[in-house]
Amino acid sequence: MCIRDSYQGGIVPGNELRVVNIVDTDVEACCGTHCDNTSEVGWVKMLRTNRIQDGVVRLYFVAGERTIEKLNYERDILNDVCDMWSISAGEIVQTASRFFQDVKKLSSQTSKQEQKILSLEMKYVIDGKMKLVYLRSSQKNPTLYFSFLAAYAEGLKANQKGAIYIGQNFVFGQLGDPSLIDLEKLKKVLQEDNEKVDIKTRNNVAFQDEKKKTTKVDKILQFSFTGNVVFEKLAKCLAEQSYEAVSYTHLT
Secondary structure (H helix, E strand, C coil): CCHHHHCCCCCCCCCCCCEEEECCCEEEECCCCCCCCHHHCCCEEEEEEEEEECCEEEEEEEECHHHHHHHHHHHHHHHHHHHHHCCCHHHHHHHHHHHHHHHHHHHHHHHHHHHHHHHHHHHHHHHCCCCEEEEECCCCCCHHHHHHHHHHHHHHHHCCCEEEEECCCEEEEEECCHHHCCHHHHHHHHHCCCCCCCCEEEEEEEEECCCCCEEEEEEEEEEEEECCCCHHHHHHHHHCCCCEEECHHHHC
């Protein structure tokens, strides 16, 4: 191997570059502690690996006293976990697995409940007296609305109604007709708290029913924005466009 090719660390940190040649094993540029014998290194603990490119893998490890420090640190974490869960070290994996499965089950149940709540909200809007509404969302992102709101596009279009969800960092709306909102006014309000405002829009959506039949709805408006959102400002802007607030007291 050419000595020049053995060094891949960028600019050499100094005037000299020490190259270590282990006969019939490897040739590497030296980057650290010099030992007369490998026995001086002591314990070595691998932390992680990182694939740089084909055939090149970077190893992260500690050696000597730092290995003991790392092992003590990990031991302290295990002890804290055992105290927190009131279990022995031998029960950590089994307990963690049970917790993980419980969280997955709870997440699934929560997702189903969120879909039911969304269904009730849309039923209230479509069948109720209010034509244009906005709701304060507790969702962390608009994924729920992207995934399931399209199924109610037909009802919103048939009744010329619209619903807008306002979260902490997003706005998501679906309207039965594009004329039911002035997005330029909404954009101006959002520009007060964002350097750049990109409201994504589409005029058709598609969804599948329980029988996997796909239905496409045209000439509606679905829009979304992600960024800084001040609920009070948007509520005022929407109220000026004849939108009414819906709270959970309306749904009970």
